[in-house]
Amino acid sequence: MNAPVATASATTRPAIFIDRDGTLIEDVPYNADPQRVRFTREAIEGLMLLQAYGYALVVVTNQPGVGLGLFDDAALDTLHAHMRAQLAEHGIELAGIYACVHRPGAGCGCRKPEPGLLLRAAADLDLALERSWMIGDILDDVEAGCAAGCRTVLLDVGNETVWRDSPRRRPTLRARTLFEAARELIVHSQAQPQAASRPATGASPRVRTAPPLTIDPVVA
Numbered sequence: 001m002n003a004p005v006a007t008a009s010a011t012t013r014p015a016i017f018i019d020r021d022g023t024l025i026e027d028v029p030y031n032a033d034p035q036r037v038r039f040t041r042e043a044i045e046g047l048m049l050l051q052a053y054g055y056a057l058v059v060v061t062n063q064p065g066v067g068l069g070l071f072d073d074a075a076l077d078t079l080h081a082h083m084r085a086q087l088a089e090h091g092i093e094l095a096g097i098y099a100c101v102h103r104p105g106a107g108c109g110c111r112k113p114e115p116g117l118l119l120r121a122a123a124d125l126d127l128a129l130e131r132s133w134m135i136g137d138i139l140d141d142v143e144a145g146c147a148a149g150c151r152t153v154l155l156d157v158g159n160e161t162v163w164r165d166s167p168r169r170r171p172t173l174r175a176r177t178l179f180e181a182a183r184e185l186i187v188h189s190q191a192q193p194q195a196a197s198r199p200a201t202g203a204s205p206r207v208r209t210a211p212p213l214t215i216d217p218v219v220a
C-alpha cells in the first residue's frame with residue numbers, strides 16, 4: 001500500500017452518524033422522560049466496536065416534538081445527558097448529538113432526509129464524510145446519509161413502512177442490529193482497529209482494546 005498523499009484526510013476522522021429513535025434507543029414517540037430510555041438490542045456492543053475502530057460517534061435525530069411544543073430544549077438536553085451518562089458506563093463517548101427541533105414542513109435544511117445535521121457535525125468536528133456512514137431505521141436516514149456523501153446502513157427492523165424509492169434511498173448495507181451494522185460496515189470499509197486513537201482520559205480500559213474480529217484479514 002502506498003503512503004497517503006493528502007494530509008487533509010489524515011487529520012479528519014470518519015464518523016458513524018446514528019439515528020436515535022428506533023436505532024440507538026427504542027422508539028417511544030415524543031418521549032422526553034429519561035427513565036423511558038432503553039437502548040436497542042446490541043446497540044452498546046455496536047458502539048463499542050465502532051469506537052474501537054476509531055470512528056467518531058455522532059447522533060443525528062429529528063425531534064419535532066420541540067417545534068410542536070410538546071417538550072422544550074431543556075427536556076431534550078436532560079434526556080441526552082442521561083443517555084450520554086449511560087453510554088459512559090460502557091466507556092462509550094459520543095462526539096456529538098445533533099437534533100433538528102423543527103416541525104415537519106417548516107422548510108429547514110436539517111430535518112432528515114435533508115443532510116443538514118450531518119454537514120454541521122462534519123464542519124464542527126472535522127469529519128471525513130466520504131469515509132463516514134449513516135445508520136438508521138428508515139429510508140429518510142439513508143437519504144440524509146447519501147446526500148451528505150456517506151455510505152449507509154438500513155436497520156431493517158420493520159420501522160420503514162412506506163419504502164418510497166429513489167437512488168439516494170438505497171442503503172449500502174442492511175443489518176438487524178447496531179452490532180451487526182458495525183461488523184458489516186467495518187468489513188466493507190476494510191477498517192483497522194485504532195487501539196491508540198483515544199486519549200487516555202481514565203475511561204474504561206476496554207474501550208482501548210478492539211474486540212476480536214476474526215473477519216478482518218489483518219487481525220485474523
Ligand SMILES: [Mg+2]
Pocket residue numbers: 019020021022023136137138
Ligand atoms: Mg428512527
Ligand SMILES: [Zn+2]
Pocket residue numbers: 100101102108109110111
Ligand atoms: Zn431542522
